[in-house]
Amino acid sequence: MILLGPLGVALAVFVAAIGAALFVRLSGDLPRRPVPTTPERTPFAGGETPAVHAWNRYHARYYVMALVFLAFDMEMVFMYPWAVVFVREGGIAFVEMGMFITVLLLGVLYAWRERAFNWA
């Protein structure tokens, strides 16, 4: 390994990785698999066959949680430029960010009261 030098080691790892990926890819293809029959494709529900198709529209109740996450995400985005100017601006920047976070916090408390953090 030492004889190869760092570039040689990197090349060897690269070639080995490509070889392993090819082996995994090809070995998956080589044994011929029979096409699954209709009963094999049927979803398992304990032995009974489903009467209707499983494609259906349902209420994704966790979407409120996703919206709350987005709100926090955007808050973090605002905090990066704020952190840059914080030292220069001093106390006024701190107060402004405090107001911003307070408003967001009120939103979170409202969401909490509305049971937005319950998964379903």
Place this chain on the structure above:
Amino acid sequence: MARAGLQLGLKQALGRVAAGAPVPVFAVAGQGAREHVQDLRLDGRLRLVDSPGAAMVLLIAGGLPDGLAEPLAHLHDSLPHPRATLWWPLGAGPATWPQQFVPTIETRDGVSETLQAIQRELLRGQRPGEPPILPDEDPVPWKGVGPYGQGGTGMTGGTPYGRPMAELGADRDGLRLDVLPLRIGPFFPRFPPGLTLDLKLAGDVIVDVAPVESPFAGAPPVGVCRAGARIFVDALSQPVPVAGLELARAREHLRWLADALVAVELGSLGSRVLRLAAELRTSDGDSIRTLGRALRRTQAIGWATNGVGRIPAAAVEGLGAGPIARAAGLPEDERTHDPAYSGLGFEPIVQRDGDAAARWRQRLGEAAQSLELAARAGDRRTVPTGSVESPRGRLDGEGNATARFLHLLPGVLQGLEWGDAVTTLVSLDLDFEEAVFAETARAGAVAS
């Protein structure tokens, strides 16, 4: 030619490696087979899987009534190729469901070896995989109204794979969304043998549920009595040792716990509990109490069971629902009427909450209490009064606690998410076989 040779060589090499792995088995527990199938979990040579799609061998243990022939055929055909079936009758009589594929094994010792041999032969190509029982065709081919099969009503047009789309229904949030009707069972691994539910789901919330009549009920008895249930059935008609009865009760509660632990994905702990149940002695009360403390500290169990599936005491009062009633605070227990228990210091244990967590605590508490009673009982024998307190509740000539509780099931499950519904069902410890065993024993007693 070279490609074909390489294929064959690779297949054989992989087959040899795979043949040494634990055999993936989908086990169907028929009548009298619940304990036997449970004990297979302790065998490292086998891996009990929860879906036929992950299995190589279908193991049918115990007797199955004829009403289950069609679901069994569906189950058989959903195993991927190559597949095989093994029937382990456990004393059950011949059945009418398709047996042309089914080799039979009689003894427990031979089951694992036979399953291993089947896997080896299948993977080496020495044994052909079983052909399907049902025809390989869609119920209705996918076809819309257009000239190329496109279009039509519904979200995608046509009837995808022969099945219509779900209909609209009211959602609990005031929306109108699809309500999916689904029949779960009778071979769903988390359900007790014989339970099938007709569900209507909105997402994973149960909108409506109705239990389908158990195929075991009314069918001629096809299995022998489970070893764990036998002493309780015997106690209906003859005096039995209190110590033996209480030891059997503790064992049944631990066997239930092993299944419940598998349901909350703590299978290895479940295996330890099964081992404890198999070697249970009257001096093991401390082991059960230590186990109870460990389970109470396990956060995963707390999250799954606290406040889930609450059953108020008023709903089960007078039903003789055993641990379900006692977990809701009702001190109902047939043992309080049995003179054999007087002087033993027996007082029914009760909880307050009536939820799944309370039922877990209740059964563990009763298991430890039963061992204490067994140790104190000496050679006392029960006095047959026509009813007995089985691990599930009152067992008498008219049926068992499960039969009396079943009409309450829709009210308990409606509005629950599917995961909570399974946790609730597991915590109820329903048993459709007990009543059949009791009925069979009673008929036998009348006949003799």
